[in-house]
Amino acid sequence: xxxxxxxxxxxxxxxxxxxxxxxxxxxxxxxxxxxxxxxxxxxxxxxxxxxxxxxxxxxxxxxxxxxxxxxxxxxxxxxxxxxxxxxxxxxxxxxxxxxxxxxxxxxxxxxxxxxxxxxxxxxxxxxxxxxxxxxxxxxxxxxxxxxxxxxxxxxxxxxxxxxxxxxxxxxxxxxx
Amino acid sequence: xxxxxxxxxxxxxxxxxxxxxxxxxxxxxxxxxxxxxxxxxxxxxxxxxxxxxxxxxxxxxxxxxxxxxxxxxxxxxxxxxxxxxxxxxxxxxxxxxxxxxxxxxxxxxxxxxxxxxxxxxxxxxxxxxxxxxxxxxxxxxxxxxxxxxxxxxxxxxxxxxxxxxxxxxxxxxxxxxxxxxxxxxxxxxxxxxxxxxxxxxxxxxxxxxxxxxxxxxxxxxxxxxxxxxxxxxxxxxxxxxxxxxxxxxxxxxxxxxxxxxxxxxxxxxxxxxxxxxxxxxxxxxxxxx
Numbered sequence: 001x002x003x004x005x006x007x008x009x010x011x012x013x014x015x016x017x018x019x020x021x022x023x024x025x026x027x028x029x030x031x032x033x034x035x036x037x038x039x040x041x042x043x044x045x046x047x048x049x050x051x052x053x054x055x056x057x058x059x060x061x062x063x064x065x066x067x068x069x070x071x072x073x074x075x076x077x078x079x080x081x082x083x084x085x086x087x088x089x090x091x092x093x094x095x096x097x098x099x100x101x102x103x104x105x106x107x108x109x110x111x112x113x114x115x116x117x118x119x120x121x122x123x124x125x126x127x128x129x130x131x132x133x134x135x136x137x138x139x140x141x142x143x144x145x146x147x148x149x150x151x152x153x154x155x156x157x158x159x160x161x162x163x164x165x166x167x168x169x170x171x172x173x174x175x176x
Numbered sequence: 177x178x179x180x181x182x183x184x185x186x187x188x189x190x191x192x193x194x195x196x197x198x199x200x201x202x203x204x205x206x207x208x209x210x211x212x213x214x215x216x217x218x219x220x221x222x223x224x225x226x227x228x229x230x231x232x233x234x235x236x237x238x239x240x241x242x243x244x245x246x247x248x249x250x251x252x253x254x255x256x257x258x259x260x261x262x263x264x265x266x267x268x269x270x271x272x273x274x275x276x277x278x279x280x281x282x283x284x285x286x287x288x289x290x291x292x293x294x295x296x297x298x299x300x301x302x303x304x305x306x307x308x309x310x311x312x313x314x315x316x317x318x319x320x321x322x323x324x325x326x327x328x329x330x331x332x333x334x335x336x337x338x339x340x341x342x343x344x345x346x347x348x349x350x351x352x353x354x355x356x357x358x359x360x361x362x363x364x365x366x367x368x369x370x371x372x373x374x375x376x377x378x379x380x381x382x383x384x385x386x387x388x389x390x391x392x393x394x395x396x397x398x399x400x401x402x403x404x405x406x407x408x409x410x411x412x413x414x415x416x417x418x419x420x421x422x423x424x425x426x427x428x429x430x431x432x433x434x435x436x437x438x439x440x441x442x443x444x445x446x447x448x449x450x451x452x453x454x455x456x457x458x459x460x461x462x463x464x465x
Binding site: 002003004005007008009011012015026029030033034035036038039041042043044046047049076080081082083084085086087088119120121122 | 219222223224225226227229254259260261264266289290291292293294295296297298299301303304306308309312335336337338340341374402403404405407442
């Protein structure tokens with residue numbers, strides 16, 4: 001490994017808080033520097049700004065639930081993020097769909113992920129199951145109203161796809 | 177005596193440019209009469225979809241609609257010319273697209289690394305000033321110069337992390353790059369102020385050591401102080417000290433052709449169109465003093 005590679009890999013690990021503490025004197029000086037905290041903060045600030053612009057509903061929900069900053073950080077530090085905003089946003093939503101313990105976060109992320117995939121040219125039809133009225137959830141996220149509760153005997157089946165009329169279709173199923 | 181290519185700096189008035197990355201035609205309409213050139217970032221006007229990464233056609237059409245009035249330069253952020261393994265080929269594809277549609281006066285990138293082992297770092301960090309980094313950058317500059325037959329410029333970036341052990345001074349490293357590769361330079365007056373504040377860079381000594389002949393473009397921006405650091409967030413009007421430094425560089429750099437006021441697309445709403453236009457007028461008055 002060349003010196004340049006060692007430095008760059010070391011800086012990446014430090015910025016993303018990965019790996020073992022460096023044994024290189026220069027990287028040790030970086031690890032203890034004020035500048036490293038600032039670089040980490042800047043990297044996260046950019047990620048947050050970009051994700052908010054692309055993943056409108058999901059980010060609003062995460063902020064409402066006070067977990068936005070923590071999840072953006074967990075995503076950034078744990079994943080090889082794309083330099084391209086749209087790709088990064090789709091990856092973030094896909095990651096949330098499998099890494100969040102909260103069913104509403106998972107569902108909202110899956111829904112918005114499907115919308116972005118279709119906008120990016122996917123010809124697949126995506127299906128997302130909601131445990132509460134999806135339109136009311138999205139409206140609540142938009143206007144700050146209270147998020148509706150889950151409806152125990154109801155399932156909202158949403159299909160998203162370029163072939164679907166108006167791109168999104170929803171059916172309500174009542175369980176006996 | 178100055179050669180034809182190095183006309184007396186004192187008698188030459190550089191052109192004025194502003195950054196513009198699309199989606200705001202009313203802003204473009206207002207700034208076009210105030211500037212000579214528009215600086216566009218290929219990365220910022222791109223979209224990634226299933227087909228890959230490409231320039232957004234609606235923004236190319238925006239530029240196309242004002243083409244008779246428009247002179248363009250490109251200023252990238254995502255090439256990652258200093259990555260140890262490889263640069264970002266997607267960026268070059270975007271640049272190909274821009275060159276195929278428009279005639280660019282020149283193009284430029286940051287002397288930095290944004291991708292490590294294929295992974296986006298999330299920010300830019302400067303290169304260690306070593307022979308190894310120098311060889312790598314010069315080889316890549318040569319490839320770029322072969323690919324696009326217009327001048328290519330590199331811009332220094334701010335230092336927030338401690339400097340890696342170096343074989344060259346900051347100016348000496350840039351001198352080696354320009355003399356070995358023949359590329360040009362962008363000096364960023366605000367970045368120099370950031371480095372002076374954050375890292376104690378002696379700007380006078382830096383400028384005295386730097387070969388200023390390859391400097392073709394000068395950037396002016398305004399940023400913020402945060403937690404004891406000056407940050408190069410292009411979100412404000414330029415400070416008076418930045419303009420004063422810019423005037424000094426203009427006076428001393430014999431081949432400087434362009435001064436660019438940089439502001440982030442994300443900052444347009446908070447700056448406002450009126451303030452951006454007023455700032456462009458202020459910068460033009462200042463640099464032509």
